[in-house]
Amino acid sequence: MTIAISTFKKLGVIRTGHFRLHSGWHTAEFWDLERAFSDYEFSKKLAHAAAELCAPWEFDTLAGIGRGGGMFAAALAAPYGFHLPFYLMTEVGGSLLIHRGRPMTGKRLLVVDDVVTTGASLTSAVRAVREAGGEIAGCLLVLDRSEGVALDCPLVAIIKKTILAWRPETCPLCKGGQPFTVK
Numbered sequence: 001m002t003i004a005i006s007t008f009k010k011l012g013v014i015r016t017g018h019f020r021l022h023s024g025w026h027t028a029e030f031w032d033l034e035r036a037f038s039d040y041e042f043s044k045k046l047a048h049a050a051a052e053l054c055a056p057w058e059f060d061t062l063a064g065i066g067r068g069g070g071m072f073a074a075a076l077a078a079p080y081g082f083h084l085p086f087y088l089m090t091e092v093g094g095s096l097l098i099h100r101g102r103p104m105t106g107k108r109l110l111v112v113d114d115v116v117t118t119g120a121s122l123t124s125a126v127r128a129v130r131e132a133g134g135e136i137a138g139c140l141l142v143l144d145r146s147e148g149v150a151l152d153c154p155l156v157a158i159i160k161k162t163i164l165a166w167r168p169e170t171c172p173l174c175k176g177g178q179p180f181t182v183k
């Protein structure tokens with residue numbers, strides 16, 4: 001099952017302007033995926049698309065990165081029928097911490113995030129899971145907007161669309177004096 005980009009547009013997920021992304025990079029196109037996760041029917045569609053993409057992989061636990069990844073993991077855990085526990089990983093002082101006291105040792109995890117831009121969060125999540133004794137089955141995203149992320153594990157995305165993003169010092173919108181759009 002594929003989901004057309006137009007359906008994200010209809011939900012008001014895709015916004016244009018001048019945005020600061022979580023990665024610190026700037027962009028003219030921001031995908032507000034919380035709007036997608038807060039729509040129950042659409043969340044179910046995302047879960048079904050994800051189930052197909054991840055069908056070849058074996059895993060017993062999910063790990064959601066940050067708020068977006070946590071919302072996606074929750075959306076997957078319920079209607080998908082995974083009945084899988086999930087860990088929430090949040091960023092503290094530049095590194096990802098794994099919440100929940102249960103040990104990760106021996107678990108095989110699907111790392112879940114909403115969007116990847118630079119791959120920094122994913123790379124650090126994969127490292128944190130391994131350091132905690134978990135094994136990575138793969139990484140799942142709603143949107144891969146990167147120009148390619150170098151990871152030593154498989155990565156799949158429901159939508160793959162390269163969208164320009166810049167470091168703040170090279171952002172043409174900043175150079176043009178365009179104010180930030182309110183998220």
Ligand SMILES: [Zn+2]
Pocket residue numbers: 018026027168171172173174175
């Ligand atoms: Zn800018």
